Amino acid sequence: MQKRLSKIEYIDGILKGDRVILSRAITLIESQLNTDRVLSQEVLEAILPHTGNSLRIGITGVPGVGKSTFIETFGKFLTSQQKKIAVLTVDPSSQITKGSILGDKTRMDELSNDPFAYIRPSPAGSSLGGVAFKTRESILLCEAAGFEIIIVETVGVGQSETYIHGMVDFFLLLMLGGAGDELQGIKRGIMEMADGIVITKADSGNEAKANLAKVEYENALHLYPRSASGWYAEVLLCSALEKNGIHETWNLIQKHQQQLTENGFFQQNRKRQTLDWMFQFIRQTLEENFYQNPSVANKLDAVKQAVESGKILPIQGALDLLYGN
Ligand code: GDP
Numbered sequence: 001m002q003k004r005l006s007k008i009e010y011i012d013g014i015l016k017g018d019r020v021i022l023s024r025a026i027t028l029i030e031s032q033l034n035t036d037r038v039l040s041q042e043v044l045e046a047i048l049p050h051t052g053n054s055l056r057i058g059i060t061g062v063p064g065v066g067k068s069t070f071i072e073t074f075g076k077f078l079t080s081q082q083k084k085i086a087v088l089t090v091d092p093s094s095q096i097t098k099g100s101i102l103g104d105k106t107r108m109d110e111l112s113n114d115p116f117a118y119i120r121p122s123p124a125g126s127s128l129g130g131v132a133f134k135t136r137e138s139i140l141l142c143e144a145a146g147f148e149i150i151i152v153e154t155v156g157v158g159q160s161e162t163y164i165h166g167m168v169d170f171f172l173l174l175m176l177g178g179a180g181d182e183l184q185g186i187k188r189g190i191m192e193m194a195d196g197i198v199i200t201k202a203d204s205g206n207e208a209k210a211n212l213a214k215v216e217y218e219n220a221l222h223l224y225p226r227s228a229s230g231w232y233a234e235v236l237l238c239s240a241l242e243k244n245g246i247h248e249t250w251n252l253i254q255k256h257q258q259q260l261t262e263n264g265f266f267q268q269n270r271k272r273q274t275l276d277w278m279f280q281f282i283r284q285t286l287e288e289n290f291y292q293n294p295s296v297a298n299k300l301d302a303v304k305q306a307v308e309s310g311k312i313l314p315i316q317g318a319l320d321l322l323y324g325n
């Protein structure tokens with residue numbers, strides 16, 4: 001086992017941009033041990049003044065849409081401009097299978113070897129909500145370590161997109177052109193959250209389908225009300241393999257950042273996100289404490305049975321568990 005680092009060693013290492021220490025600090029915040037929790041909170045508090053300076057970009061899309069290929073090309077484009085980027089993943093599959101749709105090591109080969117990039121796969125094993133908290137904290141650690149652009153990637157198949165949307169400045173949805181089903185299982189709500197949509201694989205004879213999809217998505221987006229920030233989501237075409245549309249995507253993200261900084265929504269959004277984080281944590285902690293309470297745990301099965309069999313109303317069951325009525 002590795003020697004435990006001291007609080008000062010963590011803090012100094014992170015602020016110096018030492019990747020090995022950054023990785024160990026992320027492992028520390030992912031740990032479930034109580035002693036590690038205390039230490040990680042102290043480290044986070046100490047680095048807090050050095051956070052918040054990055055641009056946080058969320059990227060989502062169904063498996064196979066081309067997320068890792070896009071992030072590799074987009075990431076290389078950014079690092080070629082000397083920008084330091086970190087890629088974090090939130091992987092809803094890792095909780096169920098303990099495997100990972102996103103975390104395998106073969107993804108983003110070039111970027112993983114790029115001195116300007118840092119890639120960290122999702123932790124496995126805890127609840128998606130728990131992973132999302134760790135990702136928020138990892139963002140702060142990466143910012144303190146000097147990363148200027150943080151990309152948070154997730155698979156667009158469930159709830160993880162909503163978590164990601166709550167922790168980034170720009171939310172990018174990747175979609176396929178000509179894949180039959182117009183919305184490809186991406187829920188309406190996800191499209192509504194998007195600040196930009198990129199149609200992937202617009203190459204190899206697929207251009208016409210991609211163009212058609214662009215028009216379809218533009219039409220679909222027009223049905224949504226304009227967001228409070230005044231931003232209209234735009235649809236772009238991209239080929240990560242041929243490196244087309246990458247520059248345009250970056251321009252769109254920058255335009256968004258500029259517009260929302262000018263009208264104050266960038267900071268307002270950040271403030272709202274930090275408050276949401278606090279309230280989410282309160283909700284989660286209350287719930288955990290509630291179910292761990294022995295008097296609740298002891299009678300939970302009996303109350304569940306009574307509700308299932310229709311002997312008592314669900315509300316009665318809840319009140320019984322909450323207040324012992
Ligand atoms: P992910 O599951 O969303 O991360 O998707 P991947 O990045 O692994 O890509 C899925 C498949 O699509 C792979 O076989 C890629 O080579 C292919 N792919 C990704 N981007 C492009 C692209 O721009 N053009 C073409 N033609 N294929 C692509």
